[in-house]
Amino acid sequence: MESKATNCDGIIAKAPPAPSPLRMSKFTTAKMRILVTGGAGFIGSHLVDRLMESGTNEVIVADNFFSGSKDNLKRWIGHPNFELIRHDVTETLLVEVDQIYHLACPASPIFYKYNPVKTIKTNVMGTLNMLGLAKRVGARILLTSTSEVYGDPLEHPQTEEYWGNVNPIGVRSCYDEGKRVAETLMFDYHRQHGIEIRVARIFNTYGPRMNIDDGRVVSNFIAQALRGEVMTVQAPGTQTRSFCYVSDMVDGLFRLMNGDNTGPINLGNPGEFTMLELAESVKKLIEPSATYRIVENTPDDPRKRKPDISKAIKLLGWQPKITLQEGLPLMAADFRERLKNFKSSEQPLEA
């Protein structure tokens, strides 16, 4: 079967490995079989919901539960179309699938800096293993790369043509450079072996189900505001980010996987806010009594970030629908519920 996908240079790659004979049979009633690595995490579990709710897929999640949790998937455990495998992507995995969404990688800076060597292994060996699987079974593979490939950007907003400004030896490099190598591997497998690839560059995404102690800014501010703690704005507070609500992100990933373009494609919400503005929004929309203070920042924190999403609009017909003003209260409702449950499960211990 000829690959219709064009790569970033507009070049049509050689034909991909053939999918299984079952998949090619016009008599098959089999559902599309989809592997989601990192499917127990924040974005992954929302993606699993979307794939399972369609009713036309079998979904296999492979996750080592480093930053994800079975809780995120509890509504699907036991469903005949769903399988959950405890698996570390730095090891090989042999499963017969048609599509692979490769998300496995800790995403919060606190988590990815915890064991930086493991983060690099996850990005490099994990992506190699998933590409090897894609090659063996003829599956299409999508990598969730990141806006961090642009580093501390010298161009603003960031287009896909920008090559980035990344410190190769800093404390964020395990993630930033790891994802850059993962992208390189995707395109080399595409050019050399004809693998059908899709590369999404995701910009800061937030929403229900983020870990309450995830450490990223939106979850930190909301959890702090709801717990009556002071919000920690890292200096100088004028650094910017563009925040995308998770349902919009899942829709973008789905369109990219099922469209004809390899990417890389920026997926994010172009609305740009300083961290001080974010703290003010949390105060206004969620907890009027909330306060903030400026605290020390970490090295190499990008000073500004905003996606140019012209390609996603043109090639995927995609753009985010949910504004930060709409998304923050939706996330806060989920956090309120979970903090309440946490408190009530703590009570017997205190008694």
Ligand SMILES: NC(=O)c1ccc[n+]([C@@H]2O[C@H](COP(=O)([O-])OP(=O)(O)OC[C@H]3O[C@@H](n4cnc5c(N)ncnc54)[C@H](O)[C@@H]3O)[C@@H](O)[C@H]2O)c1
């Ligand atoms: N959320 C964002 O703002 C954002 C932005 C850019 C890119 N991304 C990318 O999207 C993906 C998902 O991010 P998220 O926010 O859901 O993070 P997350 O930490 O909630 O999810 C990552 C999942 O991968 C699993 N995992 C980590 N290392 C693994 C390994 N070696 N083997 C198997 N499983 C492993 C974790 O247990 C977790 O379930 C990541 O690849 C991340 O780099 C996210």
Ligand SMILES: O=C(O)[C@H]1O[C@H](OP(=O)(O)OP(=O)(O)OC[C@H]2O[C@@H](n3ccc(=O)[nH]c3=O)[C@H](O)[C@@H]2O)[C@H](O)[C@@H](O)[C@@H]1O
């Ligand atoms: O979107 C991306 O591409 C990447 O964004 C994140 O990186 P970062 O933007 O640094 O995410 P946060 O930790 O949420 O920090 C955002 C900003 O908030 C600030 N911050 C963070 C936490 C906090 O408590 N207070 C605070 O002001 C940080 O200094 C930073 O300027 C993560 O690296 C990845 O999830 C993802 O790949």
